Amino acid sequence: MKKHNFSAGPCVLPQEVFQKASEALINFNNMGLSIIEISHRDKNFIAVMDKAQALALELLGLNDKGYKALFLQGGASMQFLMAAYNLLENKAVYADTGSWSSKAIKEAKLFGEIEVIASSKDKNYNYIPKGYAVPSDADYFHCTSNNTIFGTQYKEFPETNIPLVCDMSSDIFSRQLDFSKFDLIYAGAQKNIGPAGTSLVVVKEDVLEKVSRTIPSMLDYKVHLDKDSMFNTPPVFAVYVSMLNLDWLQNLGGIQEIEKLNNQKADLLYTEIDRNPLFTGFATKEDRSVMNATFNLVDESHKEVFDKMWKEANINGLNGHRSVGGYRASMYNGLTLESVEVLVETMKKFENTI
């Protein structure tokens, strides 16, 4: 029996994506070959890469606006480094809204001066800082749109006239934004894009080639752009599944449609968290993430009972991160409304049991 998978990432993808991926492992495109045994220079795979890149730009509304999409390896953690390697000449400014922001800051410090202009560390990252000014003399401003661990999400981004760099690993393709405000967007695939093993980089070409350092080939966005993500052997399978998943999203009606479903799922769960006297939300209400709902038991002594109940309800991946404790329900694009309904029913049943 299929589980209700609330895992924070790698996470659930649409069932038809798993099905198509499974079939392609045996016979891809009717070639009589597995997707993982063909050359990445084969026209059948080049078409996959081209389509994945085109779908990414199209879904974000960034066609013909000077942007390119890349599928690289190394996850968002490699992008912490690459963003700084490629864009940081003197000084960059960062907002620190959680563990991933902090790691991005740490890596960037190797390449120039980093000023943290906003932080929510004082309250264990349970809110998104607001009302600060972004200095205009920095090379770029870096932020993290959604904080998976703490369950917070930017609803509005600071206005700035310097390049805007954003780690959108855990909420890209989940909601409508004016993506053209951003100059560099990156995201590890393993939430709303595809399986772990690739990351999407969307870059406005005119921000590149402005630093004086020599960049190693594998870390140079320009090198990868010039080779259409094929400078070296790409992670073929991860790109293929990402293409399937982005194609699924486009057929559904794009971000506009999935956003409605995502809001429905989040409303349902947060309503129950606020209603049910046994639970309390972790993140400040106005900054709550539509992707990751973090919540705790009011009385920790009930933990064993609740844990048993959700596991019996075929729910997977509900444990919170150790930094927050409690529970985290990740409701990425691939999670159905039905799964959230099962969780909410379980929370109600738990209330009636205690």
Place this chain on the structure above:
Amino acid sequence: MKKHNFSAGPCVLPQEVFQKASEALINFNNMGLSIIEISHRDKNFIAVMDKAQALALELLGLNDKGYKALFLQGGASMQFLMAAYNLLENKAVYADTGSWSSKAIKEAKLFGEIEVIASSKDKNYNYIPKGYAVPSDADYFHCTSNNTIFGTQYKEFPETNIPLVCDMSSDIFSRQLDFSKFDLIYAGAQKNIGPAGTSLVVVKEDVLEKVSRTIPSMLDYKVHLDKDSMFNTPPVFAVYVSMLNLDWLQNLGGIQEIEKLNNQKADLLYTEIDRNPLFTGFATKEDRSVMNATFNLVDESHKEVFDKMWKEANINGLNGHRSVGGYRASMYNGLTLESVEVLVETMKKFENTI
């Protein structure tokens, strides 16, 4: 109908590996979840990673000898950079035996003085240089054990008392060597390990932490070692399939057994290349690769006829690299003897046709 896949990489893997991978895409370990939707912190995946690392060391005979195995992202191209970042303080010496060696040299030059002490560039890399001395004052000596594009392979490695670094991307796990002579071995997975999207790094721990520079976390072997390849989200699926493939090799009897089969396949094909008056081998005989046989038509005007014949014989991936032209038959571990027999029969049939 299944193809005979001579692709240079990504390449054929054993059919049972494709089958198991396909099943795990739907239901992994009877969890009711796809292998690509589970958390990499799940005990079921940690067991996969542990087993993949253990199998790699065991198959190479490097258990309990101070080595660790890592599965990282970025392919061998990222290792060109990481090897230098982690080991190069002042000067390193390299052998240049082909395109991949040259790329490794290019990236290393960003981190110190590089001396190329041996090269076969003068003859379009059709041989392995011999008889040179490795200086003892360098930080390490770097070589490429098998040259996929040119079809050459080291039969013996130079003796040296400095750390020995080897790119074994295209022949690791194919033949017996005294692997304990090497201090750092790396290999892109997409030949004898698994699908594209991960690379294996086998490192003797005592060569690390000797450079004075600060290494970015994602490029630091020590960081990855301390986290058992889980510093950030690993390429879950690529590691899983690599584990399946290494497990297949171990069940077969390990490198000792596959080496016999690989020699049988290579002997069969090279005998035909040498016998058939329509073909000529590219690489010098004594340096011929057991993995990649490169050969050309004596008369290029027969190309259309031969190409039609091998395609009709259900053969895939036989075109040579543009640097060499002609043909390249890659005979990695997953390729059956039967596939080589079909190729040889086709070459004979071609001879009778012309």
